[in-house]
Amino acid sequence: MEKTIAVIRGDGIGPEIVEQALRILRRVEARFGHRFTYEDVWMGGCAIDRYGSSLPDEMLEKARQADAVLLGAVGGPKWDGVSKENRPERGLLRLRAGLGLYANLRPAQIFPQLAAASPLREDIVARGIDFLIVRELTGGIYFGEHRTEEKDGETSATDVLSYSEKEIRRIARQGFEAARKRRHKLCSVDKANVLDSSRLWRKTVTEMAADYPDVEVSHMYVDNCAMQIVRNPAQFDVIVTENMFGDILSDEASMITGSIGMIPSASLGEGGRGMYEPIHGSAPDIAGQDIANPIGTILSAAMLLRYSLNLAQEADAVEAAVAAVLEEGWRTADICAPGAEPVGCMKMGELIAEHI
Ligand code: NAD
Numbered sequence: 001m002e003k004t005i006a007v008i009r010g011d012g013i014g015p016e017i018v019e020q021a022l023r024i025l026r027r028v029e030a031r032f033g034h035r036f037t038y039e040d041v042w043m044g045g046c047a048i049d050r051y052g053s054s055l056p057d058e059m060l061e062k063a064r065q066a067d068a069v070l071l072g073a074v075g076g077p078k079w080d081g082v083s084k085e086n087r088p089e090r091g092l093l094r095l096r097a098g099l100g101l102y103a104n105l106r107p108a109q110i111f112p113q114l115a116a117a118s119p120l121r122e123d124i125v126a127r128g129i130d131f132l133i134v135r136e137l138t139g140g141i142y143f144g145e146h147r148t149e150e151k152d153g154e155t156s157a158t159d160v161l162s163y164s165e166k167e168i169r170r171i172a173r174q175g176f177e178a179a180r181k182r183r184h185k186l187c188s189v190d191k192a193n194v195l196d197s198s199r200l201w202r203k204t205v206t207e208m209a210a211d212y213p214d215v216e217v218s219h220m221y222v223d224n225c226a227m228q229i230v231r232n233p234a235q236f237d238v239i240v241t242e243n244m245f246g247d248i249l250s251d252e253a254s255m256i257t258g259s260i261g262m263i264p265s266a267s268l269g270e271g272g273r274g275m276y277e278p279i280h281g282s283a284p285d286i287a288g289q290d291i292a293n294p295i296g297t298i299l300s301a302a303m304l305l306r307y308s309l310n311l312a313q314e315a316d317a318v319e320a321a322v323a324a325v326l327e328e329g330w331r332t333a334d335i336c337a338p339g340a341e342p343v344g345c346m347k348m349g350e351l352i353a354e355h356i
Contacts, residue, residue, distance in 0.1 A: 001034045003309055006066035011045040011079075011088065012282025013292040013345075014072025020294035020349025021070060021301040024321075027353040028305065028314050039066055043095060044074025044088040044282075054082075054091030060098045063275075068308035069099070070301060071277040076284040096137070101267040101275060102167075103174040104135040104246065105303070108233070108253035108263075113326040114335055117258030120230060131236035133253055134178055135246025136171040137267060139163055140197075142243050163197045163242065168204040174268060175205075175240030176212045181306065185216045185237035189225045189245055201242065222249070229253055254279055261293030261334045264300035266307050274308040276300040290344040293332040295322055298352060321355035 007022065009015040022038065029036055041059045048054050054074075063069050075088040084090075110118055110129040118125045144160030172188070179186040188205040190198035202219055209217040220228070222245045228235065229252055241249065254263050260280045268274045278296030286292055299322060306315035330351055336342040343351070 001309065001311070002037070003034070003067040004037045004039055004065070005304070006039045006041045006063045006069040008041045008043045008063075008069065008071040008074075009046070010043060010072040010074040010282060011076045012073060012284045012287040014044070014074065014282055016072075016287070016290065016292055016345050017278065017294040017297040018070065018072040020345060020352075021297040023349045023353050024298050024318055024356065025070075025301055025305075027356045028311075028318065031317070031356055032311070032314050034311075034314075041069070043071075043091045045076055045079040047091060048079055048082060048086060048088065054086055054088050055094045060095060063095060063099065068273070068304045069095075069275040070297075070304060071275060072297060073278065073280065073282040075282050076287075078284075095275070096267060099267075099273055099275060100269040101273070102136065102138045103171055103268040104133075104137045104250070105174075105178065105266040105268065105307070106133045106135070106250045106253065106263070106279065107131070107265075107299075107303075108133065108250075108257055110257045111262075111323055111326050113323075114257075114259060114262070116337075117335060118256055119258060120233075120256050124230075124232070124234075127232070127234035129233045129256060131233065131253070132178055132182065132238045133246055133250045134171065134175045134238060134240040135250055136163075136167065136241070136243045138243075139167045140243035142247075161195065161197050161244075163200060165200060165204050168201050169208065171242075172205050172208050172240055175238055176208065176215055179215045179238040180212070181312065183237040184214055185218075186212075187218045187220055187225070187236055187239045189220050189222050189239055189241035189249065191222050191245075192219070193221060197242070205240070225249060226252060230256060259293075259335050260296075261332065262295045262299070264296050264303050266300070266303045268307060272308050272310075274304065276304040276308075290346055291333045291342070292345045293334050294345050294349050295332075295352075298322060298349070317356050318352075321352045324355045325351045
C-alpha cells in the first residue's frame with residue numbers, strides 16, 4: 001500500500017514524540033511491505049516563528065492532500081503574547097475545520113500492567129477498561145447561537161443546542177462502524193428524558209440499528225453514563241454521543257486510565273480522512289530532555305493505520321508491541337513506580353519498534 005501521511009511535529013515535546021511514532025510507522029512499512037510518504041507540515045508556535053502564521057494556507061493544503069495527518073502537540077508559553085487570532089491553538093482549530101473533522105474518537109484503555117495508576121478500585125480495574133468514545137465535534141451547543149441579554153435590570157444568557165437528523169446519522173454511523181471494528185456493542189448516550197435534540201438523537205440511532213444487525217445497541221442517559229464509567233467501565237465497548245456530553249465524558253474516561261501520556265485520539269472526517277494525536281499538550285516543562293512518554297503518539301499512529309488506512313493487522317501489531325514492552329517492565333518517567341529506573345523517550349520508541 002502506498003499512502004501519504006502529513007506529519008505535524010509542533011512544539012514542546014511534539015518533535016520528540018512524533019519522531020518515535022515515525023520510527024514505528026517505518027517499522028510497519030518494512031515488516032508489512034507498505035510504502036508511506038511523509039510530508040512535513042508546519043503548524044503551531046514553530047510555524048509562527050518560521051512563517052508568521054500558526055497555519056499558513058499552503059500547509060493546510062498539504063494536510064488536505066494527505067491520506068492522514070499525524071500530530072504531536074502545539075503551543076507553549078513562548079507564544080502566550082501572540083495575538084488571539086494567531087495563537088498556536090488557532091492553527092489547530094483551522095486545521096480541524098479545514099479537514100472537515102466531525103468525529104472525535106478517544107479510547108479509554110488500561111493496560112493491565114499499569115492498573116495501579118488508575119484512581120479506581122482494584123476490583124473494578126481488574127474487570128478491564130477498554131472502550132471508545134465517539135464524540136460529535138462540529139455541532140450541538142458549542143456551535144449554536146450564543147446570546148446575553150439585559151431586560152428589566154436582569155441579565156440572562158442563552159446557548160442553543162441543535163442537531164439535524166443528517167448530523168446525527170453521520171456521527172452515529174461512525175459509532176456503528178467503530179463497534180464493528182471492536183466488540184460489536186454500541187451505547188448511545190443522550191438526555192432524551194429532557195431534551196428534544198436528544199429525542200431526535202435516540203430515534204435516529206434506533207432506526208439506524210436495523211442496518212447493523214451485528215451490533216448490539218443500547219441507550220443510556222448521560223448522567224447515568226457518567227456514573228457507570230466509574231462504577232463498571234467494563235460494560236462499555238463503544239459510546240457514541242453529542243458534542244458537549246462527549247467533551248465531559250471523554251475527560252472522565254481518560255482520568256480513570258491514570259496516565260495522560262498514554263492516550264491517543266483520532267478526529268475523522270468524510271472519506272476516511274483523519275487526524276491523529278495524543279490527548280496531552282506540548283508539555284513545555286519537559287521538552288528537549290528525552291523523558292516524554294511517546295506511547296500516546298505511537299498509539300495514535302496505530303489508530304491512523306486502523307481508521308484512515310484500514311490496516312487492522314498492522315494496528316494490532318503496534319498495540320501488541322506496546323503491551324509487550326510494558327509487560328517486560330519498561331517505563332518512561334511519568335508511569336514509573338517510585339525507585340524504579342525509567343527509560344527515555346527514544347529508548348521507549350526503540351523497544352516498541354523491536355517488538356513489531
Ligand atoms: P500538557 O498536557 O502539555 O501537560 C500537563 C502535564 O502532563 C505536564 O506536567 C506535562 O509534563 C505532563 N505530560 C503531558 N504529556 C506528557 C507525556 N507525553 N509524557 C510525560 N508527561 C507528559 O498540558 P498543559 O501544560 O496544560 O499545556 C501545555 C501547552 O500545550 C499549552 O500551550 C497548551 O495550550 C498546549 N496544549 C496543546 C494541545 C494540542 O496540541 N492538542 C492540547 C492541550 C494543550
